[in-house]
Amino acid sequence: MSSTDYRVQLGTAEVESKGCTRHLIQSFFGFLWHPFHTILRYRSLIVSMAQRDILGRYRGSMGGGWWTLIHPLLLMMVYFFVFGIVMGVRFKPGQSAGDYVLYFFCGMLPWMAFSEAVGRSPNVVWDHSGFVKRVIFPLEILPANLTLASLVTETFGLAILLVWAGGTPWMAIYFPLILLPQILLTAGLCWFLAALGVFLRDTGQIMGFLLTAWFFLTPICYAEAALPQRWLWLLEKNPMYTIVVSYRAIFLENSLPANEPLVILWIVSLAVFWLGYAWFHKTKKSFADFI
Numbered sequence: 001m002s003s004t005d006y007r008v009q010l011g012t013a014e015v016e017s018k019g020c021t022r023h024l025i026q027s028f029f030g031f032l033w034h035p036f037h038t039i040l041r042y043r044s045l046i047v048s049m050a051q052r053d054i055l056g057r058y059r060g061s062m063g064g065g066w067w068t069l070i071h072p073l074l075l076m077m078v079y080f081f082v083f084g085i086v087m088g089v090r091f092k093p094g095q096s097a098g099d100y101v102l103y104f105f106c107g108m109l110p111w112m113a114f115s116e117a118v119g120r121s122p123n124v125v126w127d128h129s130g131f132v133k134r135v136i137f138p139l140e141i142l143p144a145n146l147t148l149a150s151l152v153t154e155t156f157g158l159a160i161l162l163v164w165a166g167g168t169p170w171m172a173i174y175f176p177l178i179l180l181p182q183i184l185l186t187a188g189l190c191w192f193l194a195a196l197g198v199f200l201r202d203t204g205q206i207m208g209f210l211l212t213a214w215f216f217l218t219p220i221c222y223a224e225a226a227l228p229q230r231w232l233w234l235l236e237k238n239p240m241y242t243i244v245v246s247y248r249a250i251f252l253e254n255s256l257p258a259n260e261p262l263v264i265l266w267i268v269s270l271a272v273f274w275l276g277y278a279w280f281h282k283t284k285k286s287f288a289d290f291i
Contacts, residue, residue, distance in 0.1 A: 035140075035187075035277040042141045049141065050149040069156045076108050083221045091223040102165060106251055107220040107244045109157045110178075114186050114240065115211050117143075117150040121190035122197030122204040129291045139284050140277070143190035147183060161251060169254040177262065178246045181269035185239055188269070188276030195280040198287050218244055236261065239268050 039046065057067075083089040084100045091103040124142045131137040162168050197203040218240045219227065227235050235241060242265045246257035 031278070032274060034281075035273065038138065038140050038277075039144055042138050042144075045138075046141050046144050046148055049145040050152070053145060053149045054152055069153060073157075076105060079108075079221050080104055089222050089226075102161070102252060103248060104221055105157070105161055105164070106248050107218075109154050109161065110182055110243045110247055111215065111218065111220055111240065112157065113150040113154040114182065114243075115215070116153065117146040117186050118189050118193065119204075119207060119211055120146055121193040122207055124190075124194050125198050125287060126201075126291065132287045132291050139287070140191070140280060143194045143280070144187060146190050147187045150186070151183070165251065169251060171250045171254050171256065174256065175250055178243060178250065178257065181239075181265045182243050184269040184273040185265075188272035188274070191276035191280040192272075195283045195287075198283070198290050214238075214240065220244055237264075239265050 080101055084097055084104065090100055092099075095103075121143055124146055125132065125139065128139075128142055131139065131142075193203060193207060217235060218238060224241075224245065242257075242261040246262065249255045249257045
């Protein structure tokens with residue numbers, strides 16, 4: 001082989017290598033952008049389905065769509081009676097029952113939205129099985145619909161909290177730094193559980209138990225100091241721990257959330273968001289075989 005031929009082959013190999021690298025980079029960034037593209041593309045349909053879901057859930061009842069707010073408020077009253085009145089739990093020494101309600105209510109806001117969407121997600125594909133078998137439909141928006149619908153309850157609750165607390169603190173400008181990873185985490189888990197629920201029908205029952213345990217492992221109805229100190233390093237890795245503590249810091253204590261837990265929350269939420277979507281997108285072709 002002549003030196004000229006060798007240089008030609010070497011140049012061809014380099015071009016192919018660069019082309020392969022460029023393709024991998026494009027595929028990687030395409031993977032990262034794809035879930036956002038899907039949401040933006042079908043945003044009108046997602047909003048429409050979320051609205052229909054909220055109104056249809058309580059159609060025919062006297063309270064109508066207001067049950068979206070009434071139900072979690074009644075649930076919180078039960079928890080407040082048990083922990084705040086009967087057990088006398090307080091978040092800070094010398095705190096009154098009214099202050100306890102504010103802290104408890106503030107911690108419940110993100111949990112209501114999160115648990116509502118995640119708890120319903122294992123059955124969302126089965127509930128819309130007609131879309132799987134008969135219609136060409138972007139199934140990815142079903143879990144996204146749950147995520148959006150759950151935020152409606154939180155929005156009403158947040159308005160009540162701000163009125164109750166006497167106004168909006170200026171630290172609320174940092175609220176998107178907490179809300180966005182909360183949404184990403186919720187959507188990612190909803191995608192994962194929605195797909196898993198197709199193959200494992202017991203997923204809904206299992207998640208009901210896990211969400212109950214998750215609730216009591218998160219400092220919502222008690223102070224962070226009540227957690228066992230030797231396990232605190234592990235319990236702080238709970239993303240809902242960071243979200244709940246950050247809500248209270250912003251809306252009740254008018255202070256900034258801690259930087260390091262917030263960075264970790266963003267990393268975990270983005271990872272769950274992308275991996276949950278990838279799992280759903282990869283497995284959705286098999287849904288028709290199980291439904």
